[in-house]
Amino acid sequence: MAVDIKSKVCGSRESRVGSITGYSGTLSDIKQQLSCSGCPGEKKRCFSQAAACASGCALGQASEINDIAIVHHAPAGCATIAGIKPDFDLLAGAIGRSRDHFGYVCTDMTEADTVFGSTENLREVILETYRRYKPKAIFIGASCVSGVIGEDLEGVIEELKEELPIPVGAIHCEGFKSQIWASGFDATYHAVLKYIVKPPKKKTNKVNVIGFTAGMAWNTRADIVRLLGVLDLEPTFLLAASNVEELEHISEATASITTCSTLSSYMGIGLETAYGVPFIRSLQPHGITGFEDLARQLAKVVGKEEKMEEYIRQERAIYIPQIETIAAQLKGKRAMIAMGPNLGANIARVLQEFGMVVEHLSAWHFDRQYDDGTRPKALQYLIDNSPTEINYSVNHLQNFEFMNILNRVKPDIFVSRHPDSAIWSMKIGVPGYCVYDEYNVFGYKGTLRFGKTLLDLITNRSFTENLAKHVRLPYTDWWLKQQPDAFLEK
């Protein structure tokens, strides 16, 4: 079991590693099931709310590359993803990089296309896109329509090989093929590995830092540069504000690290399998334990453990007393978490470091393993170390379920990560915090900041309570009295 970077498609998480989108139980039940049957089985829902599809994650990630063009073979509505283009201009502009060769175009599939197919137009659009933007690579973004009517994307790519001097590849992110939007990350990383990354010619002191936004918010980038600097290493941030030339050489890196293994596992494992770049399988660098685990494992790869221990000692002296002051005030506060599976398990550990009680942990989907067969480290750590039992659900972004749970648990705070989630807890008077930026809780400094923010939110409830007084939930009383898993098949 591994990543085959040459294969046509990488496939969905459901099919590759048995990931699921529906479960209701406890952490200890998951432990039990993982040790016996290998995985909690998928439970389907007979009522559902709109989740998200793989194409958003896939083409959103791909759009972060500064000098590629995306040709979305889809009806116009799918291609509204292009709206993030000006925002990535801001991101790249902040570090002085150009996006003049980036393009996002759509083939605007119509009813006639669904009947007769439109690979000929697709081909023309790709050529025209090249003429317009002179990108360093072009990715065709697949869609439900292109998938259902069976458009031969690989055939088009094959035809264009002779005509264009740049790589043309496909990102297979057809929305109906996976219920897990993270499959879209894999689809894009597969395309990057297959079409852009070149075999290594030398070893460099670069570290692939796989995340969402390259640490641009609040300049956490500087903290990462500083951490790597201790080991005489330098970051290559993926994929935000990256360019094709950088990506060609990521096979030469010393190692790959990540803030989110739900996002990055396919890329990390793919680079390791194909080119021997060590993928650091640590906890993620959120909170004290996570940060130190990553720092030490990375130091070990380059044999500079002592230098890192010195750095850790210095940083601890500054930050640990401050973190302890905050933790003393957070101790015993009750929390509910709803996030992607990996970040959620990491954040649960951080809250426990503060002495908080994690009442319920909800994961948008559940990965029992990654493509190398290993268990996600943060999940395993939680299973082995959680001081209390945690109710655990796999939620698929089902608002009606987590609102039902929140309404029962009534925690002191709800911590989430996804647009349109934390705000919902505020509607019932529970302060919510969206851990939006992946470096929010990075290292000692981030941990302190996160703890202080949680404490402030719990203390000053004005906004939340004012809002709650003036809005009502769109759910029936009947539903709020049902068990939250009532619509999960038994």
Next chain:
Amino acid sequence: MTKILDEPRYACALGAAQTVQAIYRAVPIFHSGPGCAGRVSGNSGTGYLSTNTFPCSNIGEAEVVFGGEGKLREVIANSLKVIDGDLFVVLSGCTTEIVGDDIVQVVGEFEDASKPILHVNTPGFKGTNYEGHEWVVDALIKQYLSTLPKGEKIKGLVNIWGPVPSHDPYWIGDFRELENLVREIGLTPNIIFGEHRGIENLNNVPLAEFNLLVSPWVGLQNVQLLEEKFGTPFLHYPTLPSGAHESSEFLRAVAQFAGLPPEPVEQIIARHEEEYYYHIERNVSVFFENRTASKMFSTVSTAHRALSVAKFLVNDFGLMPNKQYITENVPEKHKARIAQYFKEFNYNIQAEAVFETDGYKIHEQIKQEYYAGPPLIAGSIFEKKITKELDGNFICISSPFSQKVVLHSSYVGYHGGLKFLEDLYTGVYQTYN
């Protein structure tokens, strides 16, 4: 000819879910893949409902192979139990249409449900969100309003249509401003969209004395259908009024159509214009004593917004128009009429309306045009970069919309004109003047 949509400025027909969502306590039910709702929800944000609360069949591989009608049936039945709504509208997406699911049949099985359930075929490949909006309003008329018991017309009640929720982030502010203007001259506005209006206002639609459509084309077929079904006459007023000149014209036109005596209306207009020009006078130097304010402009937007902004800038503010780019893939039958609207400015000033969905071609064209200096571009966020390259003035008025937050403000009416100038000149003064 190559069919290429570079930087799409509109969503697909399924985007009509925003129209449903804008009716308080109306619930869109998506029969589509899991990602469609998020993709077409644009600027609709969180309200009573939000993207991730919309019931959805989240179609997957199994449904593509075996059909998804069973799943839709379950979702509808359970939506009625779970969601506290007044009206449900089932919307189909591309995949379920291609595999041949019959939503009419499935929805028909819920004829006796406790709440009205409507159906609209909105596959993305069939049209834009603007057309989808019209289809949803048509469905409301045919499948819901036509089934209500007949009632007496209410004197002075006016249904207002035009702004399309919520793809254009100014939709709600625009409606409220139109409402204020109409109310001021003694009529009673009725709008089905926005906060806490909902089913009650919807039920009043057939009782209105007339329909007022403030839009070049979106909604025309709806007011025609309302006339056919309920005998309600309509006033089609193409220009969304912005600034004093256009707002006064608008009030006169509405008053005349409603048969109101002109004198009180003229008094209201005079009062507004006095206030408006008090502020304009105070700020004349802001507008005209600077180095970098552009003299000529292009809009890159929907026909609705482009016409509104162009009329304001020409007839009120005295700028000259260059080409006006209309980007929402206007249906062929409306194009000639819309082009004519742009030829009817004061002093016989005319502008060419260019119907173009390809952002690249628009930008290339803008680069070729002569603007007597750097241009003023009023467009979507996609126009920010090109305007900067040309050293011009940029104002974001159109979707996709980012880097600017709109809560409830509007460029409509007397206040709206002033607000437009505030935003425009805030941009101008970001450079040395």
